[in-house]
Amino acid sequence: MKKRIAIILMICMTLAIFTGCQEAGSKKQFVTIVTGGTGGTYYPVGTIFTTLWNEKLGEKVQASVQSSGGSVENLNMLKDGEAQLGIAMANLTLFAYNGEERFKDNKFEDVRFITALWPDVTQFVVTEKSGINSIGDIKGKTFSVGSAGSGTEYSTKLILETIGGLKFEDLNAEYLGYSEASSAIQNGQVDGMNAEGGLPTSAVSEITASKTKVKILEFSDSDYEKLHSVAPYYGQFTVPKGLYTGIDKDVKTVGVKSTLICHANLSEELVYELTKTIYENYESIVGSHKALEFMGLDQAIKGLPPVPLHPGAVKYYKEKGIEIPEYLLP
The missing domain is CATH 3.40.190.10 (Periplasmic binding protein-like II)
Structure with a gap:
């Protein structure tokens, strides 16, 4: 009888210790x-x-x-x-x-x-051969607007409408992540992309270092004023020259804090x-x-x-x- 009680006590103590360890670990x-x-x-x-x-x-x-x-x-x-x-x-x-x-x-x-x-800086990267020199020129082009449901998609829509007077229906919108869009540009499948992010953005570094000739569109003071009037959370920022391969002058753009x-x-x-x-x-x-x-x-x-x-x-x-x-x- 005593032996059985001793065994029961040992089991109870073991369970207590195990439970205690679990509680400690759960912290x-x-x-x-x-x-x-x-x-x-x-x-x-x-x-x-x-x-x-x-x-x-x-x-x-x-x-x-x-x-x-x-x-x-x-x-x-x-x-x-x-x-x-x-x-x-x-x-x-x-x-x-x-x-x-x-x-x-x-x-x-x-x-x-x-x-x-950091500021999420808007970077409209387009190929030199696309003929895109302004936001309005994106009309009719194949352009990556960002992943579906992303902040980039929202911003691209707002910028195209406010500055370029364009809707997604006015272009061939592709919903790609940054790495996918960079590859698609290099493969000649799309004409450009919006890559919003902290500087430098790795996908932009990748494409500017590739054999594909690209540029980053500049946002004029007038462009900024139009955008700021409807979205006051936007600020003006600069992509500094030399940050990316081949970008040899400062590029004025816009952005929002992340x-x-x-x-x-x-x-x-x-x-x-x-x-x-x-x-x-x-x-x-x-x-x-x-x-x-x-x-x-x-x-x-x-x-x-x-x-x-x-x-x-x-x-x-x-x-x-x-x-x-x-x-x-x-």
């Missing part, structure tokens, strides 16, 4: 960041962030990166609980939060900003640690991608439209003495 949080196509800027930077988080927060956090169709898909994945973090254009995040534009029937009030990143976003249900402690880890280790990652040069603690909330910051990000920024406007507070 590690698994997060996925959704980004964009592998030929853009979002995916490589998302990889840089997850590598950093795993290195510095490995006992608490296991982060993974996932490619996607871009901003719109990322916002939908966060809303549906398929990911916890994402990179998205600031304007599309605002539309999702307010239930406007393409999010009219898909409002996402639980989206939160963590930090501003942002790191998350779902409101993430814990304050987790988002605080993720935010802190990026900025406390900024010097060690800034050389990993040129787009990161446009970041910095002094730029962390600049250019953000009125969508709340996550409380964890707010906590870190207040610690660093950053004054946060009322419209960004949760």
Whole structure:
């Protein structure tokens, strides 16, 4: 009898220890960041962030990166609980939060900003032989407008309509990711592409270094004023000469800030640690991608439209003495 009781006690203790280990292990949080196509800027930077988080927060956090169709898909994945973090254009995040534009029937009030990143610069890359010298010249041409459902597709549509007076029906629109579009241009299948991203964008670097002669269309001050009048979140930016092979003069263009976003249900402690880890280790990652040069603690909330910051990000920024406007507070 005593032997049987002893065995039962041993089993109970073993179960208790096993359960305790499970509870301890469950404290590690698994997060996925959704980004964009592998030929853009979002995916490589998302990889840089997850590598950093795993290195510095490995006992608490296991982060993974996932490619996607871009901003719109990322916002939908966060809303549906398929990911916890994402990179998205600031304007599309605002539309999702307010239930406007393409999010009219898909409002996402639980989206939160963590930090501003870099400007997503609009780059209309066209072949020299296409005869395209302005936005209006794209009429009747085969042009990659971005992946279906992406922020690039939305921006291309807006720019073509506002500056060129064109609809997608006025051209042969192809819905390709950046790497696919670059290959299609080199193969003579399309005349050009819009590649929005941080500078440099890898797909643009690839095509400018190829045998295919291309150029980047310039946006005049008048073009910018037209666009800004209907989409005030756009700013003016420059693709500097020498950034890409064969681009030997500065090219004036436009762009929108990209942002790191998350779902409101993430814990304050987790988002605080993720935010802190990026900025406390900024010097060690800034050389990993040129787009990161446009970041910095002094730029962390600049250019953000009125969508709340996550409380964890707010906590870190207040610690660093950053004054946060009322419209960004949760």
